[in-house]
Amino acid sequence: MTARAVVTPAEVDFSEPAAPASPAFGDVYHSRAGAQAQSRHVFVAGNGLPGRWQGRERFVVLETGFGLGNNFLATWDAWRQDPARCERLVFVSVEKHPLRRDDLTRAHAASELPELAAQLIERWPPLTAGLHTLSFEGGRVELLLGLGDARELLRELVLEADAICLDGFAPKLNPELWDDWLLKSLSRHARPGTTLATWSIHRPMRRTLTALGFGVALAQGFANKPEMTVARFAPRHLLQRPAGREALAPGAKRAVILGAGLAGAACAWALSRQGVACTVVDALPGPAHASSGNPAGLFHGTVNPDDGPHARFNRAASLATQSLLAELGLPHQRGLLRLETRLALAQMLEAPGYVQPLSADEASARAGTALGHPAWFYPGGGAVDPAAYVRAMLAASAAKLMLNTPVAALRECPGCWQLLAADGHLIDEVTLVVLAGGHGQLSLLSDLGPLADDLVVQRGQLTHLADAPWQPGVPVAGDGYAIADGRGGAWCGATAQDGDLDPDLREADQADNLARYARLAGLAEAPQAPLAGRVAWRLVAPDRMPLIGGLAAPGPLAAQLRLQPRRPGLVVCTGFASRGIGWAALAGRLVAALALGAPRPLEAELLDAIDPQRFALRRQRRSGS
Known part of the structure; x- marks a missing residue:
């Protein structure tokens, strides 16, 4: 594997239990006055929590420097203790040198939050580069942990943060986490009203934040630090968000998923975790009756020398599958x-x-x-057993099943999609439709554009x-x-x-x-x-990658995938080739995030690599039009 794929774990000096230190950076991970007390004062209260998340459907926190995980644990605990909490808390953090599991266990041996720390340790991922989704509280709390260089990862994150925690080692010792370039990257994930908090009062940092559109102020510091920095994003001019990254069905409360195989079941599971009631429709008499009905199948990652998109996507997908199978308790x-x-x-x-x-x-x-x-x-x-996996996901989703129900056409209406039978009868009408039926839906895909021309039935x-x-x-x-x-x-x-x-x-x-x-x-x-x-039969794309995302809105194609407007309320999740078991869990999470606008559990470069419009854009570039 290349250097890109390899993550160098942190070396931690535990000689002073009250203040674990990093020999590489010559600094402590938290104040000697107490890790949780510092996190609650600086990062939770400094971002106006818990008050700011109350009444919200979702609240997103973005952190630089996961370290020992104390800020996440403090935020999670504050969420737990608040009866008026938001429905879902997403905590996104990046870390270049994560702790090994044994060191994380040692760091939290005397934790003030032993139950939460134990859950974090239990779900601690293999130290591989990229984004890892760790789920807690039945999916209502998620830690999206990015392992690797913050300067690369922040460029690849697709999210809008409600609060930012700026928490690296001291600016003089770890300047890359505090410089203008990194702060500008952070600001791209902010929206008006986004808050920021940090224990540091570094003057260059405050000047840069002000120049980027933050209103910056000093507040009472923690322990022996008299002051800390708080800020709120209030830019004079708003940056235009890429059209291809907008939520496809923001606020959707119900979805119809076409296909009761691995892809459809995974989408139902993931959407239900986000509070969406799902109906799964299939032309066949039962779940997993087509490609997903094989009696056994493999799942695993891949390795290649350059750690390219295939290896990185398959690594993320394999780890997501491993996590979901454990959560479902499915024998395998x-x-x-x-x-x-x-x-x-x-x-x-x-x-x-x-x-x-x-x-x-x-x-x-x-x-x-x-x-x-x-x-x-x-x-x-x-x-x-793929069929057992499908049944377990459907059961966990509590989805309604409509079997023996062929869908002959989709009709787009203002604010919704209509599902039509062959005789024109209206089957259903809904704001969010997911096409997850594999080769059996080629005719539907053909009606929606040239996408089907790029796929092969195998x-x-x-x-x-x-x-x-x-x-x-x-x-x-x-x-x-x-x-x-x-x-x-x-x-x-x-x-x-x-x-x-x-x-x-x-x-x-x-x-x-x-x-x-x-x-x-x-x-x-x-x-x-x-x-x-x-x-x-499998449905296979020329590059052997799946197709997950929105379809192009009518009109000329944009020059870049990220600028291409999409048809609202419609998500494609297909082209799983021979990797349906290994891709389903990650694909479901992606569909839910793309539909609802939650932080994407995959880097932007990989989102492009699986975008359903990638082949049309490549043809356009080749033709020079």
Whole structure:
């Protein structure tokens, strides 16, 4: 992995328990007078909380310097204690050098908020670069934790903050967290009325904040500091927000989701967490009857040398899946090996908790057979029954199901969308529609623009071995995959044929799957087995990334995705290819955030990489129009 993917953990000096310190920066993490007392005085009260969030649907706090997490814990505790609190609290924080889990545990050994600290430690993510969503209080409190350089992450965040906590080590010791460039980046996430608080009274900082449109004042400081800085954003001129980043259905209280598979169920789960009542509509007689009906499937991240968009998106998605499966309490096979023949694993860096390189012997020991290659081991990856996953998400969402209900057309009306049957009958009318039905919705997509032209329907056949000569100790992927079925057999596959609509099991495809199985297992020849398995179809984009976002409003396309106005009340969530299990959890969160305007759980560059309009924009650029 590149330096971009690697996060360097903090080294913490605990020799003085009352004031843990950073040897690298030569400063303490919090005042010796008390971590929680400082957080409550400077950052909670300094931002006018809890009063400012009362009566609000959502309140967003943006912090520079997560450190030990005391500001988050203090804010969460204040939210808990306030009977008039906002419905949802989103705390967004960036940290270049996060603590290892063991150090975080040590830092909070004598916490004033032991219950909250324990939950934070339990959900502490692997220290990989990018945004991590940690959910608490049934999703009503979220910590969006960005690991990496603040100067890069602030540029990539998509959010509007209601309050800002400026909390790095002292400006003389850590100037990058206080300079003009960073403060300007922060101001781009502010809106009129956004407050800011910090323990520092650094004069250059105050001058810059004033120049950026903040009204700056000094307030009573904490403990031995006589003063601190507070500010409120009141710019003379408002910056125009990118049209492509506006909420698609702000304030929506009900949504109709077309598709009762992995994508649709995940969208229902995520939207319900944001207080949206969901109806899931499907033409088939039950959930997970199409592509999501396979009996087993894999989920895992990916690694590549440049840590490009595919690797970063799949890493975020895999970690989101791991978190959701744990929250749902859904049984599944944990751990996954992916054989690697192209990269010299010994020269690659591992990311503890996410991926580790194993030699061929180490991988063989985990797989229970002699593997011919080294492998990446994903401890948080694995395999799960997709249909069980769909049912669990739908149950958690309390969504209403409308099955055996084909939708023939969508009609846009002022402020709503109408769902029409083939005979023109009105099925429903709603302010927010999510298209999450995979290849079965190509005709609907075609009616809404040229998006369907960029997608391919791909047939896949997987094979079941009832009596398998090798049942891997953990799921194994590489040239194909193998998953033990827990009953002495194994699932293996899968084929991929573009544009092939044949629904019947084929001997030739089974032979191909069994040959892959034999190569993975190190068998001299492929086993023989009666024809058994399943055929399903995937919807695949040319770049093998999903399509999640809004569709272009009528009219000429803008020159940039972020400037493109979108059709209100409509979100697309499709093109999951063979990664439906691994992408669903993150996709659902993205749909909810895009629809309602919540902080996006993914960086702006990756939002562009999965934007449904990306292919149309590329064609426009190639044509020079």
